[in-house]
Amino acid sequence: MRLVRFGEPGAEKPGLIDEENRIRDLSGEIDDIGGAVLSRHGLEKLRALDPKSLPKADPSHRLGPPVAGIRNFIAVGRNYAEHAAETGSETPSEPLLFNKAVSCIAGPRDGFAIPNGATKVDWEVEVAIVIGERCYQVSKDEAMNYVAGFCLCNDVSERTWQKERGGQWLKGKSAPGFGPLGPWLVTRDEIENPAALELWLDVNGQRMQTGTTADMIFDFATIVSYTSEFLALEPGDVITTGTPAGVGAGMKPPVFLKAGDIVTLGNAHLGEQRQVVSSPAE
Template sequence: MRLVRFGERGQEKPGLIDKDNVLRDLSGEIDDLRGEHLSRAGLARIRALDPKSLPKADPSHRLGVPVAGITNFLAIGRNYAEHAAETGSDVPTEPLIFNKAISSLNGPHDDIGIPKGATAVDWEVELAIVIGERALNVSEGEALDFVAGFALCNDVSEREWQKNRGGQWTKGKSAPTFGPLGPWLVTADEIGDVQALDLWLDHNGERRQTGSTRDMIFGVAKLVSYISDFMALQPGDVITTGTPPGVGAGMKPPQYLKGGDRLALGGTRLGEQRARVLGGEG
């Protein structure tokens, strides 16, 4: 299933995209895409519905973040060896975990803003994991049972703040609009081999990133299991899993976002995001 939330910011309704790419309204069946509705049993109940029995919704509606009630927005750094190399960083021996502020979450086609004082805002196309059930100390073999599905994420980053403001990555990852997520949550049963998904990103119409999740240093099952050793993951928690090479910081000279720029990014079965950049030099 491809599950979405549509409507104005703060007033989104749950929905799904049917096999004919028609937007259907789920709000008569569930209150939102959160909590128990993301569990195996909850998704099975949604899956059992006949999509044609659900009201059609206007396809011009804005799409919001596809999951509600997110309590943790976690991210993994340097999870592709070529990306580590392009930024002059060592390849980690264990997953490098940091937080993005919940307030950075953004709809998949919403504008991305350059914050006051920012000079090095960069792009990062990534696969994001959405947790479906509480996970604590789960084994790698059972980890995928706790995953509701996957989404496309742009881990927007301010490199100067990330690297040179005390070494605390959260500072460079958490500005408002720095966490575009979606357009949809695609359930795990429809994603196929999660370690064989292509990812791409275009900046102003030029291809910058081309990669595959097969090149992850730490795969999805490993990440969920590993993180669950340190915290209890909750339904709706998001883990964005790192970016392939091709970021602006890796270019010579580095190239960063400015007002008026356009980004387009996508992935196999993950859909596409298209956003314009506001602020900065524009």
């Protein structure tokens, strides 16, 4: 299934994408896409519905982030071998975890403003894991049973704040709009081989990133199991899992986003995002 949330910010309704790529309204069946709805049992109930029996939604609706009530937004740094190499970093021996503030989460086409004082705003196309059931200290073999599905994430990053201001990476990762998710949540059963997802990202139509999850240093099951060693993951929590090579900071000379730029990114299974970058005053 491809699950979506559509409508104005804070008033999104749950929906699904049918075989004809139309939005069907799920608000008569569930309150939202989060919590117990994301469990194995909850998703099975949604699969049992006939999409044709659900009302069609206006396709012009804004799409919001495909998950509601996210409590933890966790990210994995330097998790692609080629990306670690382009940044001149050592390959990590364990997953490098950091937080993005949940207040940075946005819809896939919402766009974002360059914050005041920011000079090195960068892009990162990523695959994000959506947790379906509470998991704490689960084994790698069991980890994927706790995953509801996957979605796209653009891990937008301000490199000065991330790397040159001391402390945690949270500073450079959490401005409003720096965490677009979606367009939809694709349930785990729909992804035949998570280790072979092709990713791409363009800026103003120019290809910047092309990569595959086959280049991940730590796979999805390892990331879920490892993260759960330290904290209890709850339904709806999101873990974005790292980016391929091709970020602006890795170019020679480095290239960063400016007002007016258009960032597009995608994957054949997970859909596409599009963000227009605006100035702080807009």
